Amino acid sequence: MHIPDPQPRYKRSVAVDMDEVLANVLPKFLDIYERLNGFRPAREEYWGKKIYLLPGASTMRQELFKPGFFADLPLIEGAKEGLEWLNAHFEVFIVTAAQEFPHSLNEKYQWLQMHFPQLTWRQYVFCGSKSIINTDYMLDDHAFNLEHFKGVPLLFTASHNLEEQRFIRLNNWTEVVQWFENELKR
Amino acid sequence: MHIPDPQPRYKRSVAVDMDEVLANVLPKFLDIYERLNGFRPAREEYWGKKIYLLPGASTMRQELFKPGFFADLPLIEGAKEGLEWLNAHFEVFIVTAAQEFPHSLNEKYQWLQMHFPQLTWRQYVFCGSKSIINTDYMLDDHAFNLEHFKGVPLLFTASHNLEEQRFIRLNNWTEVVQWFENELKR
Numbered sequence: 001m002h003i004p005d006p007q008p009r010y011k012r013s014v015a016v017d018m019d020e021v022l023a024n025v026l027p028k029f030l031d032i033y034e035r036l037n038g039f040r041p042a043r044e045e046y047w048g049k050k051i052y053l054l055p056g057a058s059t060m061r062q063e064l065f066k067p068g069f070f071a072d073l074p075l076i077e078g079a080k081e082g083l084e085w086l087n088a089h090f091e092v093f094i095v096t097a098a099q100e101f102p103h104s105l106n107e108k109y110q111w112l113q114m115h116f117p118q119l120t121w122r123q124y125v126f127c128g129s130k131s132i133i134n135t136d137y138m139l140d141d142h143a144f145n146l147e148h149f150k151g152v153p154l155l156f157t158a159s160h161n162l163e164e165q166r167f168i169r170l171n172n173w174t175e176v177v178q179w180f181e182n183e184l185k186r
Numbered sequence: 187m188h189i190p191d192p193q194p195r196y197k198r199s200v201a202v203d204m205d206e207v208l209a210n211v212l213p214k215f216l217d218i219y220e221r222l223n224g225f226r227p228a229r230e231e232y233w234g235k236k237i238y239l240l241p242g243a244s245t246m247r248q249e250l251f252k253p254g255f256f257a258d259l260p261l262i263e264g265a266k267e268g269l270e271w272l273n274a275h276f277e278v279f280i281v282t283a284a285q286e287f288p289h290s291l292n293e294k295y296q297w298l299q300m301h302f303p304q305l306t307w308r309q310y311v312f313c314g315s316k317s318i319i320n321t322d323y324m325l326d327d328h329a330f331n332l333e334h335f336k337g338v339p340l341l342f343t344a345s346h347n348l349e350e351q352r353f354i355r356l357n358n359w360t361e362v363v364q365w366f367e368n369e370l371k372r
């Protein structure tokens with residue numbers, strides 16, 4: 001899988017989102033839904049929607065503000081190997097909207113150190129708004145982060161964005177790596 | 187050189203640094219120096235230098251990593267009224283290199299909420315590197331943050347940057363407000 005850099009020029013920069021791109025929020029949301037409602041929703045009930053807009057889930061988003069929510073999220077499938085590859089070939093920044101949830105600041109910091117020890121704190125950006133982020137690419141599951149981005153916007157598929165059609169869509173980390181491998185040849 | 191739109195229909199954006207621009211680190215450094223050495227250095231001993239490079243201050247920078255360092259820093263003179271004015275006329279982002287000091291994340295968040303309640307968390311950016319920040323202006327005491335900035339770089343005077351001559355220098359918050367008042371007329 002090693003693709004040599006075509007030129008020893010500067011590494012192009014990529015802003016990579018955390019929640020639903022690196023960290024999998026869905027299992028914890030399903031656990032919370034089950035605790036609130038006594039049963040686990042079937043995939044077809046929530047897929048294609050925002051899960052906290054389901055009936056019986058109106059208090060679910062409050063969980064994001066509680067200590068511990070972001071501390072132990074599992075990795076999205078393929079994210080570990082995918083981000084390591086990306087970090088070797090591009091200048092990677094982890095750009096995450098953490099400030100709405102103050103407890104998440106330390107939890108996200110520690111999560112990144114645990115799962116991605118080859119990245120340094122110099123690559124972490126915790127912000128309220130991504131509107132002032134200037135990188136060559138942005139990989140994100142939220143269209144509102146990509147809409148006004150001046151580089152190449154890349155939509156990472158998540159349950160809530162299936163109908164979004166304005167951006168290049170990458171469905172999983174295998175597709176992310178393939179897409180960036182092609183970019184390296186350009 | 188970025189030239190702002192002469193007739194902007196949107197508020198121009200300003201990245202404002204925290205340490206030594208809004209928060210005054212010097213009194214705490216002087217306290218630490220006195221605790222380490224038994225006396226307080228005279229202004230002429232440290233002014234124009236990095237204080238933690240003084241003889242007897244070699245362990246001083248370690249204090250930045252301890253819990254509490256950033257929690258109770260006093261305001262820089264004029265910063266409160268100055269930033270409130272700036273926030274009313276420009277799109278302000280507080281952009282601070284917090285990630286080197288993990289404890290500082292929560293401490294800076296709470297400090298901002300306490301001293302600047304009219305700003306929201308959407309305006310906070312805690313980053314390891316400011317290289318990906320894209321605003322119309324950046325106000326910072328460190329030349330290395332301004333060197334590669336694509337907007338208008340503005341150097342806020344601090345003890346360690348007196349010899350820096352590459353940027354527009356603003357010596358205090360009175361000068362900051364005067365400078366931006368003139369910008370509003372452009």
